[in-house]
Structure formats: structure tokens, C-alpha cells
Amino acid sequence: MLNTIGVIGLGVMGSNIALNMASKGEQVAVYNYTRDLTDELVGKLNGESIQPYFTVQDFVQSLETPRKVFLMVTAGKPIDSVIEALIPHLEAGDIIMDGGNSHYEDTERRYDELKEKGIGYLGIGISGGEIGALQGPSIMPGGDKDIYEKAAPIFTKIAAQVNGNPCCTYIGPKGAGHFVKMVHNGIEYADMQLIAEAYTFLRERLHLSVDEIASIFETWNQGELKSYLIEITAEILRKEDELTGLPLIDVILDKAGQKGTGKWTSIQAIDNGIPASIITESLFARYISALKEERVHAEGILTGPANSQNHLDKNEWIDYIRQALYMGKVCAYAQGFTQFKMTSELYGWNLPLKDIALIFRGGCIIRADFLNVISEAYQEQADLANLLISPYFAERVQDYQMGLRKVVCEGINAGISFPCLSASLSYYDSYRTGISNANLLQAQRDYFGAHTYERRDLAGVFHTNWQ
Structure with missing residues (x-):
């Protein structure tokens, strides 16, 4: 049986997200750049449907299509490095999801770069710390809505639930999830x-x-x-x-x-x-x-x-x-x-x-x-x-x-x-102040820099020769 989702990055957050996904019925593939964290997670398993892999190629090939790869990697260059390692093994229609604390502008750049290759990219805001990752975090997904819909059933299952409603909703395009x-x-x-x-x-x-x-x-x-x-x-x-x-x-x-x-x-x-x-x-x-x-x-x-x-x-x-x-x-x-x-x-x-x-x-x-x-x-x-x-x-x-x-x-x-x-x-x-002291600031700006000002009583832009 092929795995339904893969998780890369097996620190505390990544491991707990993988365990959360497995507890909700997903078949989870896991991979970490260094083997020690993979072995540590495997040692904790108690029948969960998590399968470890030790090369990127084997990891990717174990996933059902369209492949869904969830990254829990340190923000910045490490994310770019992992994406670069994944690209040769992915196909058009596959999806990469970044669940780390990436800057939303980096997410938008990666979205644009991957879209050119036909690969979907979601920036997923995750809040809740290590306990939330395991038991149910708040999830803020951003990207193309049709791409999100392909992964939504997994996210709504692993999210925290309040009164039967998942703490996960589509936020908006491109970097909106990481921005929120x-x-x-x-x-x-x-x-x-x-x-x-x-x-x-x-x-x-x-x-x-x-x-x-x-x-x-x-x-x-x-x-x-x-x-x-x-x-x-x-x-x-x-x-x-x-x-x-x-x-x-x-x-x-x-x-x-x-x-x-x-x-x-x-x-x-x-x-x-x-x-x-x-x-x-x-x-x-x-x-x-x-x-x-x-x-x-x-x-x-x-x-x-x-x-x-x-x-x-x-x-x-x-x-x-x-x-x-x-x-x-x-x-x-x-x-x-x-x-x-x-x-x-x-x-x-x-x-x-x-x-x-x-x-x-x-x-x-x-x-x-x-x-x-x-x-x-x-x-x-x-x-x-x-x-x-x-x-x-x-x-x-x-x-x-x-x-x-x-x-x-x-x-x-x-x-x-x-x-x-x-x-x-x-x-x-x-x-709550309807009339502030910014009128004096604007007068000062006009005095020393001819920056002009507007008036309360007349339309237009004005400048005074203060000297």
C-alpha cells in the first residue's frame, strides 16, 4: 500500500505531526536528513502506520499520486535545500506543503517557482507547539484553493476541534497562511x-x-x-x-x-x-x-x-x-x-x-x-x-x-x-482622538522641507512660506 502523505523533518514538531496524522488513519512516510531523528521516532512507534525512509528517492516513490509532501524544516535556506532535493523526484500535480514558520514572502517566491514546474505549493501556518502538533493544532493553509482542497481532508482531521468544528480553514492565496x-x-x-x-x-x-x-x-x-x-x-x-x-x-x-x-x-x-x-x-x-x-x-x-x-x-x-x-x-x-x-x-x-x-x-x-x-x-x-x-x-x-x-x-x-x-x-x-496633534507635525514638515499640507476647511494641497 502506498503512503497517503509524507513528512520531512522529524524534530519534535515534525515527529508529532506525523504521529497525529497516523493516529487519524493516514499512512505516513517519514524522512529526515540525518538518520538519528528517524531512528528516534521509529523507537517510539506503537503500531502507528508510519514508514521510515532513508533516501529522498525512496521516500517520494512510496507516496500515492498526487504526492503530498509535508515539510517541518527550519525556516530559511533549509526549506529551499529540501525543495531542491525533492524536485527531481516529483511530477506535475504533486504538492509540497511547508508547515514551518517561514516568512510569507519566501513562501510566495517558492510558490511562484514551483508553479512554473507544475508543482503545487502550500504555506501552512501551524500553532500549538509540540502538544498541539500531536493532539491537534490550529492550522492556517495558504495557496491555491484547488490545491488546498486535495490536502484538506488530512488537515481537518489532524486539527484541533472546537464544538465539532476543525480549527483549520482556507486562509487565502500564496503566502496568506504564513502571513496569518x-x-x-x-x-x-x-x-x-x-x-x-x-x-x-x-x-x-x-x-x-x-x-x-x-x-x-x-x-x-x-x-x-x-x-x-x-x-x-x-x-x-x-x-x-x-x-x-x-x-x-x-x-x-x-x-x-x-x-x-x-x-x-x-x-x-x-x-x-x-x-x-x-x-x-x-x-x-x-x-x-x-x-x-x-x-x-x-x-x-x-x-x-x-x-x-x-x-x-x-x-x-x-x-x-x-x-x-x-x-x-x-x-x-x-x-x-x-x-x-x-x-x-x-x-x-x-x-x-x-x-x-x-x-x-x-x-x-x-x-x-x-x-x-x-x-x-x-x-x-x-x-x-x-x-x-x-x-x-x-x-x-x-x-x-x-x-x-x-x-x-x-x-x-x-x-x-x-x-x-x-x-x-x-x-x-x-x-479615539478625532483631531490629533499631527497638524503640527505636518506644519513642521512643510516649514523645513516644503512637504505641503492639506486644510480642514478647503480642498487641495497647500504650502506656506513660513519665513
């Missing part, structure tokens, strides 16, 4: 940083213990903040270090890494004039965290505000922080979905925003209860300019803005860095 995954990761960066800032206020300003904060996050996860990241934050704070007996969080070095998708999200937004300040601040927060030695040195030189912090009512401020975190998350998702919308219009992708919100509900890292509300907002108004002005969220941010203002002001007065909470407040206040 990229911005998903940007939202993830912002969401994580907002949670970290809420934790910092609870710890440093309210002086709560790690256990007390864990209990707060557990409570929050029973309400409108319910989400995967809130859930795992509570679990993280409960974890004790086996070596010291301290909370594990207190022995983890405060240097955060990143693999590029958050940076790509910010760069794409900047290149196309899309406001993504919260996502970008979360990226910069990771960058400054990497300056650990500099920060430790600066701590002995630079001072913060005098230690005259007034007493805060614990219960009152815990609720302010809950409101601030919720509003910050709404603003971050609003920026991410605005980036989806504006880029979709720029490229003519027609991204299905209501469906994207739905497939984020299961499997993926940013899954949260209010994604149902986001989907409903786009269901009711497909051309919604911004989530903040949808009736549900407009009412919520109206109710919660004072909580965010209080927390940001109190944190700043206490010398706590709040890059994303403060960016959320600035974004909200900027977006």
Missing part, C-alpha cells in the same frame, strides 16, 4: 508581555507572593480572561524548583528569546503603515531583556522614584489589574486583526477574519474565550475597521479604561516599566 501565522505570533508576543506586566504589578507594587498571584490567575481563568496563556501562567507560578525549593519562576534568568516572527510582524506593519505599537513594544521588551549585564550594571547607577509608595487596597487593585490586562489584550488583538484587514486589502487576499478568529479558539497559543466575540463582530460587520469600535468591545473598554489608566499611572509613579500596558493606553487614546 506570523501576525498570530505577533499577537502572542504582545499577550505574553501584557501578562508579564500584570504579574510585575501584583508582585512589586502589591507585594503579593507567587502563590497568591497564581491563585489570582486561576481565578481570572474562570472569567472573561479565560485563555491558554492565563492558564499556563498560573501553572508556571505553582511550579517549585527541585534544587532550591523556591518558586521556579524566581530562578529562571530574565532574558527572553525570540525566533523572528514577532520582528517580521513589526517590520511588515512599519513597511505598510499599519499601527502595531503594542506588538512592537513587546518585541523591544525582549530585546532589552537580553541586555542583562548592562541592566544589572545600570541598576547600581540609575535611580527610580523615591520610595514613598502609598498603601493600595489589595482587592480593589487586583480588579484594576484584571481590567487593565483585559483591555490591553483587546487592544493587542485589535492591532493584530487590523494588520490582517489592511494587508488583505493591500494584497487583495480577502482574508476571512471571522473564520480566522474561530480557528484560533483551539490548539493555538493565543486561544481565548473572547475569540468567539471577535468572530461574531466580523460576522455582523465584515468590513469592521477596528475591533475597538464593535459594540461589545466598545462597551468593555469604556468600562475598563479607568482600570488601565490607574494601573499605568501607578506603575509609572512606582518606577515599573510597562511598555505594552502603556502602549495599549496610548493606542486607545490615539484611536
